[in-house]
Structure formats: C-alpha cells, structure tokens
Amino acid sequence: MADALDAAAQVDQAKALMRSGEAGGPQARVLFEQAAGEGSGAAAYYLGLMLKNGMGGEQDSTAALRWLELAGERQVAPAMFIAANMLASSDPARARQWLDAACALEYPEALMQKAIALQEGTMAYAPDQKQSALYFRMAEHAMGHRQPEP
Template structure:
C-alpha cells in the first residue's frame, strides 16, 4: 500500500511539473547566454518548491554569474540547500566553497559526498589524507583506499541531477 502511494505521488502532475521545469531550465541554461536569465528564474521557481537539482543548478548559475550577476553568498545558500537534499555534486562544491572559512563544515560535506560515492569527492579526500590536509590525519593507506574508490566510482558515475 505504501509503495503504491509513493508511486502515485511521484507520478503526480505536481512532481512531474517540477521535473519538467528543471529539465526545461537545464535546456535553456545550455542554449546560451540569451536564455540564461529565463533558466535562472525557472530554477529559482523549482528550487523554491523543494527541488534539490534545481537548487544545485541555481547555485551554479549564481556562483558563475550566468543569467545575471554573480552572487557567491546566494550561491552557497542554494548549493547548501541542494546538498541537504542529497545532491552529491552540490555537497562537493559546498565543501570547496567552505574550505577557507570553515574547515570542519567543509570536511562534513566532503565526507557526505564520499558517502554517496561522488568520484571527485573521493579523489579529493584521497589527496587530503595523503597530505594530512583539511583536518584529516596523514594516512597513506586510507589515501590509497580512497583513490581506488574514486577510480571505481568514475566508471559507475550516476546521471547528473
């Protein structure tokens, strides 16, 4: 019964509409600078309705000044929202944005992305362990393990959000 209700909710017009808006916005974002303001507005609409992928793309657009002015603070807020919604690439970007100001929080998000087997996070943690950076203790054995995990994850990369 619960599985049927979940399937019905995911197939609902509201859920499909959110996915459609995000897909349409991704197409506009990639179509060129003239379409990016519209993409940014659509991502903001979908992100405001709870879409983690939309929050991720909105954060990227704000971070890179696509479709409007660059705004690092707003970018971080939207990317953190996406990270809290289990968007692994957002976790990785948030970790790197926080690295200079909050090493503990940066490590938290890097570890979270590693838990989801995000290849770039696994690779970065391998380097951090090998060099004793980001508050990780120097550990060659763990560094090698994370490098192997990163290589494996590269071959099994999930689709983009």
C-alpha cells in the same frame, strides 16, 4: 506526484535555457528558483551553479552557497562537493562535512579529493596513507559507475 513531475519538467526546461546561451540565463534562473522552491534538489544545484558563475545575472557567492547547501541537503552529491570547495578556506569543518557527505554518496571527485587530503594531511584530515589508498581505489571504482547529472 504531479508537482514532482512539473518540477522535473521545469528543471529540464531551465537546463535547456541555461545551455542555450546568455539570452536564456535569466529565464533559467527564474525556473530553477521556482522548482527549487517546490523541493527540487537538482534545481537548487543548477541555480547555485548559475549564481556562483554569474550566469544569467550577477555573480553572488553567498547566495550560490545557500542554494548549493540546500541541494546538498536534498542529496545532490555534486552540490555537496562544490559547497565543500567553496568553504575550504573559510570554514574547514563545514567543508569537511560536505566532502564526507559527498563521499558517502560515492561521488568520484569527492572521493579523489579526500584521498589526496588524507595523503597530504590537509582539510583537517590527519595524514593516513592506508586510508588515502583506500579512497583512491574507491574513487577509481566510482568513476566507472558515475551517476547521471542531476
């Protein structure tokens, strides 16, 4: 239990560094990587974001996707959603799996994206207006019950 608390404290410290400006970025990356190695899905998510956006060091989309997928495996819905979007053009089947996983966790942005995909018949979804309307309603409901950030 102490390790989980230590990892959570490390994530909080790293988030503060990440948000403090450029100077804190490299240290935040190190702390996120350590906490992610200890099993923190939130740390893997934030490390993936930093790598994707070039915060605290070089931008690295490949490493970002690895960390975001790891966070997704640890049930971090925003990571699933971002991974889905990163994969949309290169691996639609994997993108759809991540989008569906984020929808299962009622992540509002994923529900909205799936509603649109069902409406338009994109992302390898067959056009289905009834399902699209259902996902729009689910997204609207989920917006009112948004989970706190990881």
